[in-house]
Amino acid sequence: MILQPVPQFDSKSVPPSSPSGHAGATPIASAALRRVVEQTSKVILGKERQIRLALACLLSRGHLLIEDLPGVGKTTLAHVLARSLGLGFHRIQFTSDMLPADIIGVSIYDRESASFKFHPGPIFSQLVLADEVNRATPKTQSALLEAMEEHQVTAEGESRRLPEPFFVIATQNPSHQVGTFPLPESQLDRFQMRLELGYPDRAAERALLQGVDRRDLIASLEPCVTPAELLALQGAVRQVHVSPALVDYVQALVEYTRRSPDFVNGLSPRAALALVACSRAWATVEGRDRVIPEDVQAVLPGVAGHRLHPVVNGVRRTSSDIAVGLVEAVPIP
């Protein structure tokens, strides 16, 4: 058998709309998406695939975890996405002395009204960049993760809804770095997807070095979609068709992870749901109204990578290794 290379997606290889005549998602939506991708790609060079994945993650209403070494553009990506999507944006730099209130906000006694007034924290924003989330203590982390799960925060016994849409893009350094509190497994599961950016390739890096300052670029970015369009896009994602044959494939993948000797634990039902949701979003980003196995394969490393723990047999294996092995091992039914 010939081992297939990991499916490589770039905008050029996406085939033109099929001759049988079905258009993708609504044309306006796909045009808006294309603009977002194009604009982001101008800032983050040579990372179009990761940009699309990040976009898919947000469109599937999931939170994104970007894990990589410092300085490869994690923060910039989050920033650019926020600008391009026209979302309210807050950045929280996590540190070890940070308290939950620093995120959620505090009630302060207001002399004028003679009552406690709640000052919302930075989490009350449509897009929250939680930078270096693994530097904070578990307590602070769990405050963030609770907010991510519930889309609301509870302070002083009162629940407050977070704005809609609400996304968290968290970045973390690889956990073997010193002074970090790695996110526990149960909380990693809250992130729909985990991405690794990696170093840019030679050409991209050259362009980066020769080009304008990124900060100036970001400042000059204009939103590509209106909030209404974004909501419509999210609605379109939910409309993407998932056929029984595709569900078979997802089930085959999940069942394989559960019985394979390569993993400590298999994928949870929540992970399977995330896989389907991200596949739908990816299909939307690709401009299709149905999910095909390639979509599942495209998002699988991001969705499954942080949820599967390989049984280490001496060789260190990265999450994308795992996903590639998984794709290879499970035939498409």
Added chain:
Amino acid sequence: MRSEEVVRGPAGRLHTPRRLATPASARMRALLARSQLYRIFFGVREPETGTIFLSQRRVYILPTRHGVVFGLALVLMLIGSINYQLSLGYVLTFLLAGMGLVSMLHTYRNLAHLYVSAARAEPVFAGDLARFQLYLENPNRFDRTALWLHAGDGAGSTDVAGRSGATVQLPVPATRRGYLQLPRVTIETRYPLALFRAWSYVHPDARALVYPRPADAPLPPARSIPDTGAAVSAGIGADDFAGLRPYQPTDSPRHIAWKSVAHGNDMLTKVFAGRGAEELWLDLAMLPAALDLEQKLSCLAGWVLHAEREGYAYGLRLPGTARAPGHGPAHRDECLKALALHERAP
């Protein structure tokens, strides 16, 4: 459609390249490696990863002893029919012959086109049985009955209903610590008439972790943690107040000594002691030099289990590595794994 062969042929691994250097012989070698004879005589040496498909080329079939006896019985019946001119005798003999022939195909079909993949194998202690699990998947509509699997001395059997899967457990004795590779597995069947035996060899890449056999030895003395000042005394509950230490940002606010803060002192954190605060270091070097390495590791494994049972926080120190004190099943398994793989290439 699945691929016929997931296996990549172990081309030429058994031959020295010097003797078979010419391209022709290399080609021969490649051919040989792919041939059935090669498989029959040498087996598949390399463990196969992923899902293994029992293609028709991998399934062999021969008559059983019973099949031979059945054939002889048919010959006798035929002679009787000829001698006595029994038309119905011919009918019966030929019907049974036809049935036997068809049963050969059914036996073959019972095994062919099956998907085999390895499933998890839980870690065991040396001397126990490692229970390997193989997952058999039947893509066809018909049921597969009475499949026997054996590897070494371990054997298991199962039926696989149509379009479903089944897990078979193969107990294999784990004699030494480290990783135990599942030996080559023979899958065979004689169903439906036991006249033929169809079999196939698979060698899935499945390994079970084998911990050293735990020896029963008394625990070494525990050592109190110096900087907490906790008293070394057995039987104290985990919630008993043991002392104060400087505040660290991760400390729970419940444990902050607010009284002391009120007095204008620095923030202090209350420390509670129980056995959890006693650190037990299990060190290979503590063991008498008279023991050999395996005995020492056995002893350490016994200690790990003992310490876990008694509720100590225990750490493990082996030449070259150390594991910080901890407690709980995950920690115990980590320690046992370190012992299992000590000085043993994975």
Added chain:
Amino acid sequence: MNPAPTLANLLVLGVGILLAAAPHVARLPWWVSALALGALGWRAWAAWRNERMPRRWLLYALVVFGIGAVFLSYRTLFGRDAGITMLVLFLALKLLETRTQRDVIIVTFLCYFLSLTNFFYSQTIPTGILMAATVLVLTAALVGFSGPTRPVARNFRTAGMLLAQGIPVMLILFLFFPRVPGPLWGMPSDAYSGMTGLSESMSPGDISALSQSDAIAFRVKFDGAPPPKKALYWRGPVFWEFDGRSWRPGSVPNPGDPQFDPLSPPVTYSVTVEPHNRPWLFALDLPGRVPPGAQLTADFQLHARRPVRTRLRYDMSSFLEYRTAGGSAEALAAARALPSGFNPKALALAGQWARGAGSDEEIVLRAVDFFRRAGFGYTLSPPPLGHDSVDDFIFGTKRGFCEHFSSAFAYLMRAAGIPARVVTGYQGGEINPVDGYITVRQADAHAWVEVWLAGRGWTRVDPTAAAVPLRIESGLAAAVPRGEPLPFLTRPELTWLRTLRFNWEALANYWNQWVLGYNPERQRGLFNRLGMPDTTWQTMAQMLFWAVGAVTVAFALWLLRKARPRDAAHAIWLTFCAKLARRGTARGAAEGPRNFADRAALAHPRAAARIRAIASLYIDLRYGPERDHGGVARLRALVRGFRA
């Protein structure tokens, strides 16, 4: 890997053994049946209660005892009956030492063999059905032993399926396996006991004993319309010698050649004679042809070279009117010989006729007249006769059967100086309206007389017909007075039953003709019809090999076909992938349709557009929102027309 057999499967095997052995029980010594049943019961009990089986020494003792007892019963250990008895015994005892499934499987094979032995005695349709059921049960047991987890009902289904799938090979082997005529070696002496038919002598009571039998003697199919019933005299053994009580063939000096002048056109027909372990074949008076392997004696008997031990079919023609050539003086003298010291009254009566008549014909007519008027009665249970049997019959009891009439008439003729002989055979027969075959039964056995008349030769006279005309015109049932026992099926009130029987016998005849009667000749006929005359056995063996091989390969292809997806579009897609794989572009197991299409399009640039179209349509059908059946057809057309 070799556990003890389950109780349910043992029970199935037990039923199989009982079915296979049941028809033998009537033939086995009672103690064998009892011993076998006991062993079976013991084994069932042991399996049910999980008790231990008998010890080995006990089994050996039983075996030795059994062999001894069989020897005492049969005076031999070989031969058919003794062999079967031994088989039953051994089977029962073997079952008592089966502990593992492997042992039991051997028992099952023995049972197959035991089933076959039933055909030594009977190959009728009911036996065939019973043995088919037996084989089904045994096979179900065999399936159960190799798949112990399955429920018994499903074992039966599997067994039925296996047997059904064995039928094509069975048919090929049955039709084309080279048939060898005759036994391979000398048969045991008891091989043919129990066949009924006419015997080599005739004494009062012989034929009436046969007349109670519904068994079929032979079947006849006429090429045209059959002659009237009263002309159907099927000639069998001819008796010349009378010792006062029994008629025997005797030795006829200088018998001459069987010559006669036919006076009517021949009738042609074919006869299928049931085995009766005697050499004679039957034909209408007088036979005009000699079947292969037979000969015609001077008194027009057809003799086969060997006793008829298998069903035999031959074509015949006969002349119903004839004039025989003159016999030699010695033969005529033998036909006048009478034992002295018997039947004085009959001698006197014959002397009286002879003195008052002008010619032999006149004497014969007077004698016939005497039989017609003397008030003879026909009965199947004649009163016993004394030393002067003819006198007692003519003047005393006056009740008798055909052998009494013919014996008395022939005696009277000889006493009057006219050469006479007794001919036995069958008279009449029953036409089966279903298939047009005439069935002649043992109940139709008959005896008549031939007298020698100058100028006419041997002339048939049937005194029974004279005395009881109904016997010849309407058959046995009409001739026998009411209230006398009749063969069950000849009773007139059972018309519906007879209709049923006609159908059944037509079926049985078909069975005999085509299943049981499939012999080397029929096989040769089949090969002739297939356009391969003079086929040697080597050719047959080759044909057999290829035919069985072809059937097996066909079955293998059918059984080992790949699991076909339920989704039609997916099945077509797999065909497409297979086509591309033959072109060197094989789809990986985990390769999605779009990726594969892209790769294939690169590899086959000229077909790129078509590859993409197919993949896109497939994606629509399999992953798209609605199932479009027109799309499936379109996809099929696209893939069918695809050439890379």
